[in-house]
Amino acid sequence: xxxxxxxxxxxxxxxxxxxxxxxxxxxxxxxxxxxxxxxxxxxxxxxxxxxxxxxxxxxxxxxxxxxxxxxxxxxxxxxxxxxxxxxxxxxxxxxxxxxxxxxxxxxxxxxxxxxxxxxxxxxxxxxxxxxxxxxxxxxxxxxxxxxxxxxxxxxxxxxxxxxxxxxxxxxxx
Amino acid sequence: xxxxxxxxxxxxxxxxxxxxxxxxxxxxxxxxxxxxxxxxxxxxxxxxxxxxxxxxxxxxxxxxxxxxxxxxxxxx
Numbered sequence: 001x002x003x004x005x006x007x008x009x010x011x012x013x014x015x016x017x018x019x020x021x022x023x024x025x026x027x028x029x030x031x032x033x034x035x036x037x038x039x040x041x042x043x044x045x046x047x048x049x050x051x052x053x054x055x056x057x058x059x060x061x062x063x064x065x066x067x068x069x070x071x072x073x074x075x076x077x078x079x080x081x082x083x084x085x086x087x088x089x090x091x092x093x094x095x096x097x098x099x100x101x102x103x104x105x106x107x108x109x110x111x112x113x114x115x116x117x118x119x120x121x122x123x124x125x126x127x128x129x130x131x132x133x134x135x136x137x138x139x140x141x142x143x144x145x146x147x148x149x150x151x152x153x154x155x156x157x158x159x160x161x162x163x164x165x166x167x168x169x170x171x172x173x
Numbered sequence: 174x175x176x177x178x179x180x181x182x183x184x185x186x187x188x189x190x191x192x193x194x195x196x197x198x199x200x201x202x203x204x205x206x207x208x209x210x211x212x213x214x215x216x217x218x219x220x221x222x223x224x225x226x227x228x229x230x231x232x233x234x235x236x237x238x239x240x241x242x243x244x245x246x247x248x249x
Contacts, residue, residue: 027177030177031177031235058235059234061234073228076219076227
């Protein structure tokens with residue numbers, strides 16, 4: 001860890017989540033939302049900030065889009081000061097939404113993969129954000145029957161699950 | 174809502190003193206016109222409008238609590 005003997009006193013990584021919480025608290029109170037932010041799961045790489053309260057579900061949005069936007073804004077605001085020096089990722093979650101989304105996407109990917117293997121026809125998924133595409137790619141990376149790739153640009157970028165074109169195995173049907 | 178947008182924009186820019194927000198009500202929706210210093214435009218819009226879009230998304234979500242429709246426009 002580098003010693004930053006500069007003007008700022010709040011360069012410790014431990015302070016980052018607290019600052020993120022302060023920023024979130026400000027957003028929530030100015031927005032008149034009945035939601036509180038607190039530090040949730042902490043690992044070596046990532047600190048999760050949990051949002052809870054009657055209005056928390058408003059902050060998820062379609063496929064977590066609102067949550068991603070909120071997280072992005074908070075990170076941009078913090079990064080203007082000191083996030084660039086940090087190795088800790090900050091993630092914002094509403095009552096375990098992100099974990100549930102990972103599980104849902106993984107299950108969905110596996111069931112589509114089974115269908116692709118059975119029918120030998122490609123499946124085109126609806127557009128997903130980069131993090132969600134990564135979840136799908138990761139879920140199927142070791143699958144011997146299918147392969148995944150992304151196509152399209154920007155908001156339209158989506159995954160295709162295709163039968164794996166194996167150079168060794170001959171077509172069976 | 175105005176205070177929320179003002180807080181976020183002021184945190185994003187280099188010249189917070191040059192931030193003003195005006196509310197324009199029309200057809201049951203409120204448009205928040207965000208005025209910033211020309212040099213700060215990029216800070217509020219972001220690459221491919223990512224920051225501006227995030228601002229809009231959050232503002233719309235917050236407005237949903239009061240079943241309101243809001244727009245955010247960024248003006249130099």
